[in-house]
Amino acid sequence: MKRRTALKLVAAGVAAERVQIAGRQLFALAQAPSGYKLRFFNDEQNLLLDRLTELIIPADDHSPGAHAAKVSLFIDLMVSYSKPDVQDQWTHGLRALENESRERFRKPFLECVAAWQDQIMQTISRNEDHPTTELEKFFRILKSRTIDGYYTSESGFTRS
Amino acid sequence: MLNALMTQGSSKPDVFDVVVVGAGAGGGTMSRVMAGKGAKVALLEAGPKLVPEEEFKEHDWPYHYDHRGAGPGGAGYFGRGKPFGFMRTTSGGWELPDEPYTVGAGSEFVWFRSRIVGGRTNHYGRMSFRLSEWDLKARDRDGVGPNWPIGYADLAPYYDKAEKFIGVTGTHEGIPSAPDGVFHEPPPPKAHELLVQATGKKLGIPFIANRRAVITRSINGRAACHYCGQCGRGCLTASAYSASQVDIFPALKTGNLTLLTDAMAREVLTNASGKAEGVLYIDRNTRQVKRVLGKAVVLAASTCESARILLNSKSKLFPNGLANGSGMVGRNLMDTVGLSVSGYVPALEGMPVYNTDGFGGSHLYAPWWGYNDHAKLGFPRGYHIEFGGGFRMPGVHSGHNAARRAGYGKRIKEWMRQEYGARVGFAGRGEMIPNRFSYCEIDPAIVDDWGIPVLRFHFKFSDYEWKQARHMEETFKGIIESLGGRVTGVGNAWEKSGISTGGSIIHEVGTARMGTDPRSSVLNPYCQAHEVKNLFVTDGSCFVTNPDKNPTLTINALSWRAADYLAEAMRKGDV
């Protein structure tokens, strides 16, 4: 809850016990989830995912990006709940992206310079509306979950 | 005082004055009014107790949760979550695993049930509209469907009482089809609503302050609404009405109300002379069959469920089910006609994001405006318009459309900023005329997990409703065009055929209708069974027609009226 809303709540003459509840919820805000442990991806995959989400929603003058909002951890949690075929789509997608990078630039994606990473992103996002290749389909699911994770994060909510 | 005639002494008598079944709008009102008069009341509720402090999440943000509101196990992604999302308080849904129902061949019908103290009122939309004389006596005008046996003059004093007690916002408009009430001041319109209002004026559609059961000044120890805008999640301050917090919890403090939770009523018990003597129920915790006895029995288990209980209460005296000599129990099932159209309005792009102070849902709505035009409209009854838009609470799924085609990178953020608040949606809510193809009955082959025979539904809209739905579609497209916008979708998931699926608007009524003639109705105009003087049904079952007014305020009013009548009858020794 924004401080303003909370103050309003108090000003609105909310009964004392209610304010206590509101207070508890403010406290919950300060304690937003942290200390998350990966459930599905390994550290290496998570680093790659983290970079990909930041390329989709980068930090800019306006607000932090997907990296700061820890969007890859949200994706990990959701993928961990998904059916095996969806989980495969993620692991295969990450692997295919890595292969693409090595084929085109002879380097792992994370070691590519920004311009190269951008070229790969352009390739995979080309057919967003009607994806056909494995990588195009992967981009679509990656982007959807990134948007979900970012625009429900605290910075996505209050500063984006 | 009434008290003198009713059970004295211990707070848990062997025989209660009144046994009420169902702790929703109808049962909550009945229990509160009767307990307030000194009657000893037993209230049976199939669901568990409600603890608002644990259940309600109206002040939570998605980022309070690792799953960001997708729900434990990511349920929201897999169609397994709560209806309307994790943050909503529901305690029920479209399917209750232990209580199935069936649908007859060729019909489609869905049945939303809540199982908890407060029933569906903990999270309902709280749209609160009065029926008008125009609604109640519509047959006199157009010859279609039945009239109600009561007129506006009978109902008005109870609308007054109900509104004063519950608290409903609104403004005085003098529109004949939408009678004014006793109102709390409504919150001011939001920016997009003002735009719609202005366009409505051009089109001859009046958008006026919404009438919702939310208080904007403090009454009866309830705080005025603090405008968090999340009424559908439940309201910790009870500023938004719920039967649990506003009727039942205070009534428990009188000491006259005994609340039995996890108590699944199976049938009404009758004695040799045909009077009701109590209710047979199943304790869901122990699976034991128990009975609770009362001098009067009131069913308010929700429309259809009350019909189910009556139909399952078979005896030698009542072989077709209790109070069913007319054969009308389960018949005349109606829902509301629904159709929605969504649009995108460039004029709203890039608006500065502001804290949209107010209650949940729209601050404006349009009551039916075409009441003089039916001869040329080609359908007999009207609808009102509910609409949404503005800066809505984001959640998982809500940004996909906006970001689609924006590729990746900074453009997404720019585009999201640009388009946040530019989407609008209009939903029609129209009257359905009862027809012989729409009813519920006991499925002869299937019982639920509690061994109770279940309902089988049959449902069909007629030409009247289809024509009305087409009018909705054209009207909403026209509004969006007039806003300079483009239509982005017609019909939601329930409306793929061009009209809402029966039951999906969750305004089912009519399955034990009232009337003056026992041959064609189940209840008299006070919701009292023609055939069983000490039996009442005070939920939406008693409705004769289903005007475009969402039913709950009328359930509150009719239940209150029935309670006054019952108390007086008990005082006189008539029941």
Ligand SMILES: Cc1cc2nc3c(=O)[nH]c(=O)nc-3n(C[C@H](O)[C@H](O)[C@H](O)COP(=O)(O)OP(=O)(O)OC[C@H]3O[C@@H](n4cnc5c(N)ncnc54)[C@H](O)[C@@H]3O)c2cc1C
């Ligand atoms: C999402 C949503 C939005 C809505 N919006 C609006 C709106 O804006 N305006 C409006 O007027 N209406 C709205 N409604 C409809 C409104 O909720 C109902 O009209 C109203 O709650 C009906 O009151 P009731 O007392 O008949 O039934 P309910 O509120 O359903 O209460 C019935 C109670 O009886 C209990 N029960 C059922 N069977 C048994 C049994 N066998 N034994 C014991 N107990 C039993 C149930 O557990 C429940 O608690 C909405 C509903 C939903 C779900």
